[in-house]
Amino acid sequence: MKTIFVTFSAALFLIIPTSSFAANLSTLIVNQHPGVGHIAVVGDSLAAGFKATDSKVKPAGCLSRNFDHDKMINIAVPGLTSEEITKAVKRILKYNSKLIFISSGGNDTLHDHKNPGSYPEQKTLDEMNAMFDAFLKTGAVVAYLGLNPPAPYPTRLPAITQLALSKGVIVVDGMNGLWKDPLLMADTHHPNNAGYSIMCNKMVNDIQPYYP
Numbered sequence: 001m002k003t004i005f006v007t008f009s010a011a012l013f014l015i016i017p018t019s020s021f022a023a024n025l026s027t028l029i030v031n032q033h034p035g036v037g038h039i040a041v042v043g044d045s046l047a048a049g050f051k052a053t054d055s056k057v058k059p060a061g062c063l064s065r066n067f068d069h070d071k072m073i074n075i076a077v078p079g080l081t082s083e084e085i086t087k088a089v090k091r092i093l094k095y096n097s098k099l100i101f102i103s104s105g106g107n108d109t110l111h112d113h114k115n116p117g118s119y120p121e122q123k124t125l126d127e128m129n130a131m132f133d134a135f136l137k138t139g140a141v142v143a144y145l146g147l148n149p150p151a152p153y154p155t156r157l158p159a160i161t162q163l164a165l166s167k168g169v170i171v172v173d174g175m176n177g178l179w180k181d182p183l184l185m186a187d188t189h190h191p192n193n194a195g196y197s198i199m200c201n202k203m204v205n206d207i208q209p210y211y212p
Contacts, residue, residue, distance in 0.1 A: 029210050030168030031141045036212045037098030039063050040073040043085055046145055046175075047076035047103035051186035052196045059101055059145075062200035068212055073097060081107045081119070082127040089134050099211045100135045101172075101203070103145035104128065105160045106189075112156075121156045128160050132167045141210050143170040143203070149179075172206045174199035 041047050041060045049058025056065060060074040073095045075088060082104045092100075105124055112119040135142045146161040164171050175191070177198070178184045184195035191199060 028165070028168055029141065029170055030136050031139050032210045033212060034098040034139055034141055036068045036070065038071045038073055038095050039067060039069045039099045039101070040092060040095055040097035040140075041076050041101045042088075042092055043076050043101075043103035043145075044080045044107055045076075045078035045103075045190060046106070047101065048074075048078055049076075049196060050078045051190040052193055054193045054196075057193055057196035057200050059103075059196075059200075059203065062196075062203055063099070063101060063207075066200075066204045067099065067207070069099070071095075076103070079107060080104070081111065082124050082131070083108075086127045086131055089131060093134060093138060096138060097140050099143070099207070100140045101143045101145070101207075102131065102135075104131070105157050106147065106149075109149075109156050121159065124156055125159060125163060128163055129167075132164065132169055136167065136169070141170065141207075142167075143172055143207050145174050146171040147175055148173075170206055170210060172199075172203050174202045176202075 041063065047059055049055070049060070052058050055061045059076070060072055063069070064072045073092075075092055085104050105128065108119045108124040112121075132142060144160070144164040146164065147157040148161070149157055161171055178191050178195045181195075184191055184198065186192040186195070
């Protein structure tokens with residue numbers, strides 16, 4: 001198995017929080033069991049495994065260790081907004097991945113909180129909708145790192161989760177139970193190795209019924 005790390009330019013700040021979601025119903029997930037192929041990890045700091053010092057527990061390392069694949073494509077950069085990730089969709093699609101794991105939306109919220117009105121919620125939802133549609137049209141099974149953060153981020157990220165569920169995207173509640181535990185967090189927004197290990201277990205459990 002080969003691992004390819006594709007570097008992607010950009011950087012802003014970081015993101016992210018969460019709560020808990022209902023279990024996905026297998027009959028609602030689109031493109032189940034697409035077969036072994038490339039796996040792509042796409043998005044922001046949580047997708048990149050920011051603050052983890054053990055590459056095995058980062059999302060790319062986690063998926064690489066636990067799922068059969070041809071190549072691992074890692075296009076995740078701390079600070080990316082949904083707009084920046086959407087602009088990279090064509091680049092991502094050329095890999096024809098069979099499993100795509102996404103974390104996006106948290107930086108949009110941080111931008112808008114810092115400068116109210118600068119990044120409307122509907123803009124994020126439109127970008128995520130386009131992103132989900134583009135990836136699903138390729139026949140890939142798509143997983144989204146769902147987040148239900150505390151104030152001041154009350155609506156946008158849960159709205160993305162509902163959008164993802166409506167599209168037949170797997171929603172991984174990877175951060176639930178981590179946020180306020182200093183033994184599991186490296187900083188306010190990002191897990192440490194132990195926290196990412198827990199996230200990894202949730203990713204595997206949620207994705208395994210649908211891939212490969």
